[in-house]
Amino acid sequence: xxxxxxxxxxxxxxxxxxxxxxxPSDPYLMTxxxxxxxxxxxxxxxxxxxxxxxxxxTGWHAYRSFDVKAGVETVHAxxxxxxxxxxxxxxxxxxxxxxxxxxx
Numbered sequence: 001x002x003x004x005x006x007x008x009x010x011x012x013x014x015x016x017x018x019x020x021x022x023x024p025s026d027p028y029l030m031t032x033x034x035x036x037x038x039x040x041x042x043x044x045x046x047x048x049x050x051x052x053x054x055x056x057x058t059g060w061h062a063y064r065s066f067d068v069k070a071g072v073e074t075v076h077a078x079x080x081x082x083x084x085x086x087x088x089x090x091x092x093x094x095x096x097x098x099x100x101x102x103x104x
Contacts, residue, residue, distance in 0.1 A: 054083075
């Protein structure tokens with residue numbers, strides 16, 4: 001399989017999705033990618049918290065919260081070597097939001 005090259009891709013749990021405050025997105029796979037970044041966007045000012053599952057046993061843990069301004073993309077590059085199995089997003093207010101990942 002590795003003869004096809006290193007895994008890479010784009011996608012995410014929200015793409016201009018109606019989001020309810022406090023309701024987590026579906027989990028999105030994060031494991032086995034070297035370089036990762038996320039772009040967050042919302043139609044109103046919200047705080048979006050990214051939560052990760054690092055071991056399939058201890059549940060979800062807050063990774064970081066982002067103050068997302070209405071209509072402005074917030075881009076975050078994860079530090080080299082950062083690893084988790086799954087990631088999800090939670091907004092603190094109702095909005096239409098995007099949480100879009102780029103894995104390389």
